[in-house]
Amino acid sequence: MADIFGQLNQIRAEIQSAAPGSPAELEQFRIQYLGSKNILKGLFAEMKNVPNERKKEFGQIMNELKDSAEAKFALLKEKFEADADSGAGENIDLFAPGEPMQIGSIHPISMVMNKIIGIFERIGFTVVDGPEIETDWYNFTAMNTPEDHPARDMQDTFYLKGGMEWLLRTHTSPVQARIMEGGNLPIRIIAPGRVYRNETISTRSHCQFHQIEGLYIDENVSFADLKQTLFYFAKEMFGASEIRLRPSFFPFTEPSAEMDIWLGTDTEKNYRLTKGTGWLEILGCGMVDPKVLENCGIDAERYTGFAFGMGIERQALRLFEIGDIRLLFENDVRFLSQFKGAI
């Protein structure tokens, strides 16, 4: 009987002095004092030999031993895990080359946008932003496209729930109306952004794409200013030597035109791009219709202006010689990384 309390004292001393130095040694410690067949469990069988008046003391000592083994185990386990995280104790080669890191690249659409923005910023245009969820007023009515106007058919609109009031903008032109309404003249802005058209009918089309809008309003702005500005842009952007303005129609400009740049037909690629004509269509433009100025609270007797709008995707296809527009939207990094630093 005295023997068993002596054994307990010995185990207490063992637990206190145990110093597992590695995770493997700690596991040994756990098996010995806390495992399913640990030493303490074996001693419980001796309980029946302990006189009744010392049974309580026996139980207390057993609990105390178990607690101290558990506490030591928990402490050392935490220490070894922290060491493993910090790499301490391992052989570290400080001269080993680092893991290579994949660095992303700018999307070709953003590259083209940034290039266009840069060209216009150099001549005093400022970038502005507008909402993609628009009202009928800004997208159509303010832009001189009333409800029964046939031009609404030109742009198949995604309407949002609850009627015809809210829609996804079909072009960046509503930004014109929003800026004009602000009334800070003169205005010289470009508005890049995403636009939406319901073109599910045509398999080759996409329901969302990007445009950049330009707007310049001041006293005495003329068609000659429009032409010169666009020629500067065509030279900077495409290295074009010549542009041509073909009469066209947009509800918000009068007169309206489409701008082509001269590529010629010398190369097979240019022949294909221009369908044998040598001219490539780039954008729509015109003098802001006085009705639009009035809709937005600008005195059309005093002010005139020009506006232009162009799609981005087609220009990216041309600049980077990409064969299929869908590649621009699939976001396959093997494709996208090819354009790193291209322009």
Ligand code: PHE
């Ligand atoms: N908003 C027209 C379109 O989407 C482009 C345009 C903008 C034309 C500004 C003239 C002036 O086709």
